[in-house]
Amino acid sequence: MSWTLIPATEWVETEQQIAEMGQYLLNSGLENGVAYDTETTGLSTVRDFPIMLSFSDGLRRFAMMSDPWLRHPWVKDGLLGNPQITIIGTNIKFDMHMTANSGVEIVGPVEDTVTQSWLHNENRFGHGLKDTAKDYCGIKMIEFKEIFPMRRGTKHVPAETAGEAIRRVLADPEGRKKAIEYAGLDAFATHHVRDYLKHCLINESIAPGHNLWNYYQTWEMPFTRVLWNMERRGFQICTGHLKAQQGPMFQAMEEIEASISQDIGWVININSVPQLRKLFFEQLKYKPLKMTDGGASGDKQPSTDEEVLSHFATNGCKYSKMIIEHRKISKIYGTYIEGLLSWVDKDLRIHTNLKQSGTVTGRLSSAEPNLQNIPRAKGDRFHIRDAFVADEGKRLVVADYDQLEMKIMAHFSEDRNMCDAINSGKDLHCFTAQEMFQANYDELVAAKKSKAPTSEQEILLAMRQTVKPIGFGLIYGIGPVSLASQLSDELKREVTKEEAQRNIRKYFNIFPGVEAFIKETHQECHRKEYVQTLLMRKRRLPQINARGGGGQTGEDAKGIVAEARRQSVNTRIQGTAADIAKAAMIRAEYDQELNSVDARLLLQIHDELIWEVEDNPEAVEITKRRAKAIMEHPFGPDFNLRVPLTTEANSGWTWTEAK
């Protein structure tokens, strides 16, 4: 569709009009869903609420004030509260929050065009309505700020909020006309984008008898609501625990900065990389160990990251360690103390934004704030995870997969040795070390468990430490250079790239199926220009067949092809892990037993799920048992991979205790 004839918005302001709209949309909506959009007081999913509403079936479009019409039976019960009607939105989770913030629930199935667009092309830049309406339907959208220019703030007068701007524009007759046109357009365009994408997804086969639209309906549609529930619940934070650390941390950073400044003769800001370069490479005359990436501009500068500073420290630099220490504190202080505190809402909980379509592999992502990169308890002196707590009278249950990605590698590769080792309950890394270095398996396990390893056990541990990064590396498509560096770091001795290469070779000799799996994945990707996960979701990698030319040198194309090859393997593994976690979450959310004890899913960190449940032994026990059962059989009790998806579940008052 290169252009679309757009009907005028029908502004609803009488009982008769709302009834006419309700009746009309009920009929068409039962067939093909109703698109819904809100103009709101702001972007906060907990504090803001709708001011204007719009609905469309793709033929007519309607707009109205949220007050009073959101609560009108035709809207509240006839459309949004009607379990038979699919509500379609662009980032529908947001509109679900806004609507709920005004006390109205969307109860039926929900469709999200952002997720649909991502499924259609995960590599696309921009799945928002402005981009998709234009590219897919030829509809040119009006910018929000064009209709509702927000007054800028000054020193003394705060900036206008979105809500104030909308109300101000609506008060003016000319502005009102424009606002009505604008509000009605979003829902209308959303419906058109959805119809287009539905058509595309139906026509995209992913397996005999299955297309991407089936996949969308089976997995992504229910997942949207699961994520909405999780965002709605939030995660309780013990703010006192975070605040108690602010003073000492700030003081520690100041002391380090003052001490170094005194010594070097000028006031340095340790957070400033250019100032650190001045200190190390101009004043102290160190040689750059490595250069930065340089980004798009290509301006490569000497790096001052932790590896470089550690190297300088071993060469006798007394500042390096202090700077590393300062960086650690600064990171925790900025991101996880100040940062997290600024996200705690009135209910003492953090409500993150869980992005269903943020990644190219199908993983979930979390933002505003990111709760998927909270420092892990082990090694965090500031105990950030202790601040993540259960509500009064409740308890957290944490369940996580054991080596999920390696299990998937075993499943896909069907490697006999790898599957046998896992199926006999062996520690995979110890088994690999045994095979690679002819060590004794039981002794390897004993060394791993030992609190005070003997010198013989240290050797065994080094074997296991050698093997571990290779396992990860296979999933990432590692090369000998980076493996060598990783091993050098891990083993605290120089490992050459030749030695690393020999270890990779040995690894493949023990698990020949793994090497074959990688080769087959490359070949298939070259042939189809995409790869698929367990649930047949696609990642398109057309660049895998890139040839030089077009201003691109042969060397460049080689790099691009190699990268795409790594991505093809990684996506099948990482993407399948994401499928498994997704399926487990959907099953858990609708599980009768978990619901019977009111176990509420709060967060997913890729291979880990966290619930909040009533603090009584029976409820906790049921949650742990059920969580484990569901995660180990995410596709139901009858579907098994070639290896078991072993899961461990624990409970506690805080995230740290429950893990």
Added chain:
DNA sequence: GGCGGCGGCACC
């Protein structure tokens, strides 16, 4: 004064 690039680093 807002914005985007960059370096660095937290997680799986």
Added chain:
DNA sequence: AAACGGTGCCGCCGCC
């Protein structure tokens, strides 16, 4: 940094 995959966010700094 890399021939190691996928994220999000901090502070700094230069630009407009």
